[in-house]
Amino acid sequence: MAVNQITASALVEQLGGQLRGDDVTITSITSLQQAQAHDISFLSNPRLRSEAIASRAGILIVTEKSAEALAGRSLIVTDDPYLYFARVARLFHPRPQSKAAIHPSAVIAPTAQIAASCEIGAHAVIGEHCVIGENTRILAGTVIEENCTVGNDCIIHANVTIYHGCQLGNRVELHSGCVIGADGFGFAWDKQKNEWFKIVQTGCVVLGDDVEVGANTTIDRGAIENTIVEKGAKIDNQVMIGHNGKIGAHVAIVACTGIAGSTEVGDYTVIGGAAMIGGHLNIPPKTTIGAATAVSHSIKESGYYASIFPLQKHNDWVKNAAHIRHLHVMSQKIKALEHQLAELNGNSSNQQD
Amino acid sequence: MAVNQITASALVEQLGGQLRGDDVTITSITSLQQAQAHDISFLSNPRLRSEAIASRAGILIVTEKSAEALAGRSLIVTDDPYLYFARVARLFHPRPQSKAAIHPSAVIAPTAQIAASCEIGAHAVIGEHCVIGENTRILAGTVIEENCTVGNDCIIHANVTIYHGCQLGNRVELHSGCVIGADGFGFAWDKQKNEWFKIVQTGCVVLGDDVEVGANTTIDRGAIENTIVEKGAKIDNQVMIGHNGKIGAHVAIVACTGIAGSTEVGDYTVIGGAAMIGGHLNIPPKTTIGAATAVSHSIKESGYYASIFPLQKHNDWVKNAAHIRHLHVMSQKIKALEHQLAELNGNSSNQQD
């Protein structure tokens, strides 16, 4: 049930933190700039402190460190204002509940088991032998092929496609246009016929509890074994995960990233947007890969890795980038210079002796 | 109503430009190579002048500058042959008109307001409280969730998804598979539980008049405030625009580009294909970002920017790219050489004194 209004004191009772200053009634969450007398906002990034001071928010969620500068105002003091704010936002905007109804235009195979608490949207299609858990919502136009399992409290948004045999845990959220379980890209070259011969992709995709997958992301089925995304992993839009990938628990992958087949990404790793990670690689747990970074070898040691080619004005880029093709020659010239200079220094010092 | 044939003189009357040579009847538009006696084609790029001379087109759209080389032929002379050609093409191929009919298989919520002049395709789904303007076409399989507004004369192609609460202006065109208003990628890290906590995305997406969005492009809803694409912006396929982005008027974004959250792109800026633009950045108006360019800092001054790492034969690449990891050392070696040489020159000159 969504909260429409709540007092700061009731909030603190429910979510923790310290109330400072007057108690206020909160009717909405919003940004520092837009907040008014009955809004709650937060200050997480210290660089925004002046914006927090200027904000008309009725109450602010802040750290102890920031509280001093805002003394006299209504504050909730907590270790992690961003997380606290996220919890308040969830109170005001809980996940929509299942309507516990199947739209008459949905096409449900006779052998599919749909919990009575499920919501199945207009024109959704559920294949034979699928099992759909309690309170799960499958929105309009989504197609789930035969033999899939979807856990409890999932949201499968509109126009998603799940190929046959895939398994989703509980509280999984799949955004529109994402495709789970399409064939991995596997072909053997037939030298006699001069053409590709398809490798049948007989594995499936397994998504753990609390996995979220963004719009138009694709996660391919395994060639023989399964492609696996462990619990709590969060995947943004337009990400591509190749066949037989293993994405660890609580990994975050930002949009437009591609991860080629059979690569393992360790738990808690964070991959920036538009990163490109080759196949059959290993990324250790708790690694950070910067945005727009290309990873072509396994990484042995956790850490923060990057490979963005720096931006320049086009004319400067033309002048500088050309030299990259000759870096080896440049390096050899420096060696030659060092050598000559060493000789010369030898000569010079001889002369000085 | 589509034009089936038109004389060059009638065309000039309607669209301007000067007719030179004989009047001809035009029945079709096509390329220089394929054109025949009743076709119209155009010469915009001076490098194609010899192809224009060789073309059998009944009539050519050219600049004054190119007209001389084609003297004696039927020509329409204009400042901008490409734009002129686009206008002629539009006469022969106008946007298909709305059928002013709702397909019986479409599912329209009772509270949705659909103009009588609208076309709603097979299996389309329109949610509660949506308002769809005059002559708008919503093609098969498209899902528009509750509380959306779609203006007049829009085309929403097949299998598009628009999440709840989004607002589209007039003459907006959305291509198939695009997803407007999926959740932005926002999570707070919960240190206690060692897991991500979702930030509810309560903003929407607002698309101005005449915006076009390509196939499988995703534009996420804002976290609190809206994600905005201003009027006249043209976005190609498989582009990703993160939450709270502000894309200026008449911006063009070529395919496969990603723009992370909260980034502002100024009016009239052009972004090449596969560019990757970080979050919370500012790109000034009338800037050009080259294809495959990574932007990780705000750009202060308009101009043409690039960052493509140059292609080489693989063996050369192996030799040269390795040195990039040691550029700092290389730079220090040069400094040392300069220093030593300066000293030596001092010594040498001393010796010469």
Next chain:
Amino acid sequence: MAVNQITASALVEQLGGQLRGDDVTITSITSLQQAQAHDISFLSNPRLRSEAIASRAGILIVTEKSAEALAGRSLIVTDDPYLYFARVARLFHPRPQSKAAIHPSAVIAPTAQIAASCEIGAHAVIGEHCVIGENTRILAGTVIEENCTVGNDCIIHANVTIYHGCQLGNRVELHSGCVIGADGFGFAWDKQKNEWFKIVQTGCVVLGDDVEVGANTTIDRGAIENTIVEKGAKIDNQVMIGHNGKIGAHVAIVACTGIAGSTEVGDYTVIGGAAMIGGHLNIPPKTTIGAATAVSHSIKESGYYASIFPLQKHNDWVKNAAHIRHLHVMSQKIKALEHQLAELNGNSSNQQD
């Protein structure tokens, strides 16, 4: 008809190769690690030889070269174990057959010609004047607009969109979410009105026999002439092929690659994942483009090309990447050093004379 079990001797009779060791009954194909007594697996990469030795597979497909190390075991010896394995896998997992039935919820235009052997899934939509060949399967939620031709034995997976007028050969497979024939990205700038004017895209998309297109890939229709993918080409997920592209026969394009408009890719070329290829370029046949490589000029000579910017620890990257912006200066400094040193050497030798 799927094979449930087969003896190794029957397999060799059907597919060739030499049986060594005992004949065994095979009930399943799987990986070296998972294989048990009635499974067949394969050894293609010599680096996995120890895993093959450790495998409990009842029978292994190997080269003559690897056979020695596995003497005494049941083996099928062949030139190309990977291709052989692919053929065995196909026996156990043939393409699912058409159900030869139209789902009652599908919407088929009266003028569409659907072969009686076709399968049309739930909520699929087929437009006027479409022609769908024998044994072709069009799965749930797919929309095929008017005037399209689809050959025999095709699989169009769920939630695909094909715009009007496109032509598909035989045995074409399109994965979910792919969009064939959306408008190419073409606009003329209108200097007077300060806005873009759309170039009508009047060409179509033509896909040859045996083409496979991955999930959420987009292939745009041509501006005037067609966009063409020749027979046997295999295209992975989230690939973008711009208008008027010509993709040669048996080309393989790995995921997340973008190919801008009017570019021609020669037969048998292989393009690695996340490559970005500019417009109006020519890539010769039998070329290999490495993953994450940006191609901004035509390639004159076949070969293996790359341009990945090498990954480093972020701190090292910060130190090194900055120098790229000054490579031209660095190069000039080296020249100056060489010049000075040459002079000095002249001086020195003078002094030594």
